[in-house]
Amino acid sequence: MPRRLRRPALPSRRRTAATVVAAALLGGTFVGLLSVSATSHAPSAQAGPPETHPPVKVLPAEAHGKGETRGKAGAHGKGLQPGKGPGSAVSVVQIVAHPDDDLFFMNPDVSQSLHSGSPLTGIYLTAGESDGVNSRPHDRHLVAPDKAGYAEARQNGIRAAYAEMATGSRTSVWDREAIPTAGGGWAELDTLRAQPQIKLVWLQIREAGATNGNRPHSLHGLWDGRITTLESQRSSGTPVPTDFAYTKEQVVATVTGLLERFRPTFVRMQDPSPGTYPKSGKFRDHQDHLYGARFVQTALARYEQLPGHPHVGVQNYLGYPTTVLPHTLDAAAAEAKLNTLKTYSWLNGVHDCEADAGCGDLKVSVRPTGRGWTKTVRYARGTSTSWVQRDPDGGLHAFSVLDGRLATWRKPADAVTWQGPELLPGGGLDSGITSVTLPDGRIAVFGTRTILGAAAADYRREVVTTVQSAPGGAFGPWTSLGTPERNDASGTSDISAPAVTVAPDGRATLVLRDSLHQLAAREQRADGGWGPWRSLGGTEVYGDPVAATDANGRGYVFISTPSTVLAWAEQTPGGPLTGPAPTGLPPTTLALSASAAPDGNGVRLWFRKPSSGDLRSADFSGTRPVSPFTELPGTGVAGFGPVSGGDDLLAVRSRTGFLATASHGRAGVRPVWTLEKFLFSGAPDAGTDGVAAIGLDGHLHWTPASH
Template sequence: MPVLRRPAPPTRRRTAATVVTAALVGGAFVGLLSVTGTPRTPSAHAAEGTGSPAKAPATHVPAKALPAEAHGKPGKDTRAPVSVVQIVAHPDDDLFFMNPDVSQSLRSRSPLTAVYLTAGESDGVNARPHDAAAAAPDKAGYAEARQNGIRAAYAEMATGSRTSPWDREAIPTAGGGWAELDTLRARPQIKLVWLQIREAGATNGDRPHSLNGLWNGRITALESQRSAGTPVAADFTYTKEQVVATVTGLLERFRPTFVRMQDPSPGTYPESGKFRDHQDHLFGARFAQAALARYAELPGHPHVGVQNYLGYPTSVLPHTLDAATADAKLKTLKTYAWLDGVQDCGTGAGCGDLKVAARPAGRGWTQTVRYARGTSTSWVQRGPDGGLHAFTVLDGHLAAWRKPADAVAWRGPELLPGGGLDSGVTSVTLPDGRIAVFGTRTTLGGDAAAYRREVVTTVQSAPGGAFGPWLPLGTPERNDADGTSDISAPAVTVAADGRATVVLRDSRHRLTAREQRTDGTWGPWRSLGGTDVYGDPVAATDADGRGYVFASTPDTVLAWAEQEPGGPLTGPAPTGLPPTTLALSAGAAPDGDGVRLWFRKPASGDLRSADFSGTGPVSPVTELSGTGVVGFGPVSGGDGLLAVRSRTGFLATAPHGRAGARPVWTLEKFLFSGAPDAGTDGVAAIGLDGRLHWTPAGP
């Protein structure tokens, strides 16, 4: 039975969380993967290499600017600590939309804190739909039951026992209220924080007393909804500023290196104007964005990476998870839903969420997980001199690493001026050798009407030189209200004369483009057409200099191509491809004719590739089924190396090239974010520790 601690007298003193580090552990790949290397002892110093005897050691670069090179030492790994914070609107949002990433973090034994913004009290009826009419509403009781379900689910994922006990206590927040903090006694680095703010109670309904109403200024303060068993002793209210301060204070307390959160711009249905996702998900994510922006300006904390997760819109898309992973995710939801009805939580409110018990898989949610942006494999650039440059977003800033051609290790990251960047950037090398980076930036503004996402770019002043100021390229969206600023991450093609074309998906699920003129200025946004496009588009250029752009729909892949090098993109053209799991990657085809697409087969994780020349349907799909690596997300298939996310969440790499050859996979034992990048020289990935992890290729 949980131990309840009554609140101590209020204090403004902040207590830092203890950072716990432990060796990363692998998943069940016995007999499936050829795994070399062993887990090594982490420490708080610069991380060095994981590798196999056939490879040079991987070098993991520290997440702060280095005055000199950090050289990897064979046989030793000194990874930096990882600390993950998840911020969601309701109990179960993490289980439906962030798993299996959650369970992978728990298995890694790194600190993980889940923050629940609202109490999730709904109508107060904890019953299956056919029993709801006879049940009396009890919002405090239902909130407690959902907490019990979450505690059981996390305990089971972490320890194997859903009844593993928790210690519950009340803590003061930086916003002047109180929150409940639960700590798993067997694994004290696992914590749950319940802010217990009132929820909207409807996906799209007009509910001013909600995070939506508070964000948009329809109310000046939002009430709490305490659960029946909470140690928080008194009700409270929060203003908009106090919610932001509260979440910022939690970031200060738990000092994450990685934050998982929901999608702050999921779009609307054009016909009705209704949100595609729950309003609490959307506006809860915007409060998290505001807190992260404030936290980024505070000194002394680890650099933070962020990943956004798609919510309700995943229902209409092909499933991403293989059967075993989907079954494990469903098992966790069944535990949360109290499906067996066993009264083992020690409270009378109920041991789980019976509303979910009627449909524990949701609307196909346990069979899938999707990132909202951040799947580009084009974040590493290779210079003509053999030097390397890599880019990601940390603390809302562009983080840049470089590896000179004659260097053993990477240098960086250097955080460039100009904050507010969203996760997921893409980079291109211009014909004169300069590198340009493109991404999207969120402007929060002083009021809700100022919220805006737009495309931005920065370019080196000279090859290898400093990057210039960010240039805003605007957005095809008329305003935030119409489509919640729902634009994808950009894809970019570059002509031989250096002119760039930026392509993205808009809130109406079409592709739009903005093209650079010969004098360097930019033309207006124009529609490229297409319907029902989801995810991020990808771009590639063939050996003849023709640009291509590809985008997924729920049923196939559409293509746009230049009819001659440097000409306008035309399309969409049907590719004849079957459904994919949306995350595409593309590059020049090895034989020089057109481009090669990499993607995954739905509901399996199997890898596929196909070539496209722009003159007709793609070549027959090449199946890499039965290869022993399953997972989800982008496939990086560059120049003889494959790099993917495995079922464990760890990076899996393999050489490829010989037709029909079965890849021999190496599992690199660290969790990473976004997409890996594979090239002839090695594989790069950004770890959840905010560091660049590099596995050189070759003996």
Template sequence: MPRSALSPFRRGLLLAAPIAVLVGITGGTLAVTTGSSDASDVPSRGIPEAHAVKPVRTDGEAVVQVMAHPDDDLFFMNPDTAQSIASGHSLTSVYLTAGESDGRNARRQDPEPRADKAAYAEARQNGIRAAYAEMATGNRTSPWDRTSIATAGGGRAELDTLRAHPRISLVWLQLREAGSITGDRPHSLHGLWDGRVERLESQLAAGSPVRDGFAYTKDETVKTLTGVLERFTPTFVRMMDPTPGLNDRTGKLSDHQDHMYGARFAQAALARYAQRPGRPAFAVQNYLGYSTGGLPHVLDPRATEAKLRTLKTYAWWDHTDYCGDPAGCGDRKVAARPAGHGWAQSVRYARGGSASWVQRGAGKGELYAFSVLDGRLAVWHKDGAAAWTGPVLRPGAGLDPGVTSVRLPDGRVAVFGTRTDLDGEYRREVVTSVQSAPGGQFGAWRSLGTPERDDEDATSDIGLPAVLVDRMGLMTVYVRDGGHTMSVSAQRADGGWGPWRPAGGRDLRGDPVAVTDAAGRGYVFAGTPRTVLAWTRPAAGGPVTGPVPTGLPATTVALSAAPDGAGGVRLWFRKPASGDVRSARFAGTGRASAVTDAAPGGVAGHGAVAASGGRLAARAGSGAVAASSAGGPWVTGRGLFAGAPAAVPAGFATLGLDGRLNWSPWER
């Protein structure tokens, strides 16, 4: 199919829009955002006017990444980091700890040098600066300006700005690291979060312009991060997974304790920052850490090669003195294994990857789109041929990235997600909001609780809910729990919800997905490292049975499902180490038909695929959205986006990193 034949990427005239919305053309798709300040109090349909909070408009995207260590971004967030650098927009990477480890900058097979934590911290900084400079300019020696800035927590931080691209910044908070992946280290982010130490001391890099040490309390650490957010006003925040769960074999944390508790400090800072007036709205993306190495590889060979090249620059692979610093030009510990433990071959979102966040409403052509901005549910609305309006932010903070939605038989829409409680004991729970009537207002958030006993048992590690709806409109919610099995809660006839109960499965990863075919048969799918499992419900209703083996090969875990228009359903997934989109058909049982490629050419990206009526939208290797219509070739747009696309018969949507809804009608 020629490029001009697919309407989502054609440029068109700027159409007139209602006062509450401005419709523009961005990267070939319709970008929907709030309009003038005079329209800021106009609520979207279905949202009470008293609750119609409009996010502050911004003129462009600004990304802030928060990591515990130098290299967390390169191992676990790339290629997303490199794509943000290539976009030309603002990117700020914030490192909580100095990453000083044992102070020995050497591979294990090298002679053991004298321990010097300040020098090793400096060498890691040099490696990060070289890696970012190379990604931005092609030259690892492109100069940086290093300055000392005051923090809101009462200490000082180092701010580095790339001279050739001053919108690229590095912020070094230089707190002491744990020095152990899971060991008992009270003087750490973990110990500070749990109150085992009153203050956590700094560890300054040898060449840092910050010369005087300091120590932060838990609250001062949150204040410091909040101050960084206020300085750089992000529209999109990347961070590690605050609930990585436990290793099934050892019972210990599946990720580095600094990753987990650094992410929790970031969560707390974002919750505080969300209360600040006058800033742009922001979305959040969580990344899986160490455990991604034990799952099928995600990236295609070309993307892996580029990621590994950046890691080798950071690792000071050639060991030449190109930086002129006696501390060293990079992290020689990483030079022993620059791909990590399978980390260079993958990137995975811990949550926020749902492809079911756009939903049909009750009216003809009526659509709703849902996302999470400022930790609250953001709602856009489209009434038939009218333009999109919104977003408006629903009351209720603490929502985690990513929501899913379902349409009930009477036309009402229900939204599901998870919410984190930071005020008391750390706890994540499943929540839902349902329209009071078709086309009406969304009700208050209702908690369905959690299948987890407490945070300590499995770090509150639950996935995004998948939901089946029966013909009576009763819903059943499926959640991947911290034991990597399925848990289920069913709605009762009186509208209440039953307790969480086990539904089987083993070694489940990612988020389950649910779909109902034209005959009313229900399917729930969940990935494992080796295959996909299925749970099925007969058309006449009754209990869901399973899990049963689908017969599918390994996937990259991110799944989506949709009716196929021929009485069955299709499950969509990515081929490991390629990113190519594939599908399998199901018709009445949990056994899959033959696996087929989705469209010619492939897109070599990652994440869930949005599908509707044989039309597809997915993340391409460039980070932009790609679309395929009726089996035609993939056509790629421009601009980065959060999470996964969502598709309905009228078109597909993405959420830009600037917080705008991008809508693309399908070709008719």
């Protein structure tokens, strides 16, 4: 094995003042309430000025009796008790193609993890060397191409950005060393001296250098087999001692080895199936993002089979496609994210890194907002609020995806704590499952899974389902419901997570968004089989659809476009979905949720106001546009993502990333938001009995309702 090398810490000059850019994201006390008596507004109305309210309560993650017992662990053997053994603490690994992909597409989640005190490791697959010119466009003619130098400048910018987010000083010292990889090459490992749980790993593989261009010497070409090895691109100043090259297998082995080293409970990664533009066939996202994510998927599938590791959850992030969509972040969060990009891009021009290559990415300094990316963060799948089901006797069932398998929890009606997780057989599941209760009391779970295959051409994603054998019984084997896609090449297997309606006779209708950005559906027949896929239409729909059934048994499906929300509805209970029908709603931030309307007429839709985090709701009966929506100003909570709950409890992701809950619906009482101090994945699930969320530790956190 090659000798391990250590490089002394690089010297740095300290700035006279540091800007703590994460303060707006994780500041101490928040104030704000949901107004129970909020008035209805026309779609064009603006929220009024913020009011002054009592402070929000902030509770630790252990509050409200969130006990959890890890029961059966599937193939991993013995169950685990909280706080003991693997999986008892949060460890986040995030893997991206280029330096800055994490800052543009994963923040503010990144800064929230940095401030949590838990281990966080950022892994960069490529060197990001581009054309080797680190300059603003008008200075380009003055700068000679230097790929090693530009790669170093981007590293310096990332180190400055992470140091500033974590410590408040962009010049906080990093210790840098070379480590051998499991693929037979080398990587640079950087550790933040002031907070050594924060690490950065640079694999320094050659990048494609073009979003869609034909570049065989790239992760794309290596994945497809157009080349057998892909070379490294070492940055100047790196402690890595020599050049190297990887085969496809060696890249997978390298990433798998890093997962073994850092033992994550949660992995952030880019979207492996972002789709293509139908007319041109070009990728909607950068080819390095897409194929880098597929290498990560393959490594995760291998890592998940290894014994003894903590259960791991996964979140995919949308990249370039966010450009055309409404902004999700409120002004304070967007400004903090932009400030981090300004640090990365070396916008201040202060030469405080002592590197001839430069202290940041000057290409980004021309437009540090990207294409609106600093005002947005979006998850690709994983936004369903329908992952908890309730028995008639009050028992509860919860579902998530850990280790690429369906994880189930159970809380009997008379129990205080939950039992689980039990991991069901069958791997490859993507994050973002949904569940429904059938009329006979059985539960059905639906999701998508990725088939990696032996060859690149075998890659595909498909819909799968599993159903209990009897109410409260075991789940049967997974059944494939296929995909509406012709093949992976035409649309990169770009299908959303599914939404499901159930007719009074138990027949299910499955709906998802396809790579043409339309809705497609399969209906279950009376004999239990499934009919063919059919198109439901729609134009430029995005995100995951949501489904709900009203008190009369009629099913509804909603999905967003960049400018409004479209609806499909059954004209009679169990009849075919018809639409799209205009709802008359303004733009939303995509992550919708729906449930039966309290008055029994139609369904109530919950969503967020763009660029604010404020909550909105509207009722829809399927025979007319929605009623004027009700706006519930979220001052002091903000955040992004789905709104779960209804008239009794509401649960959302706050600006801090913490779970925020509030009672809602009691006339004359203004409910107070309560922040619980743990970071969670996906969306919360709120019911009349309590709120559930899956922490980044893979644990189920439960907050019982106060009555």
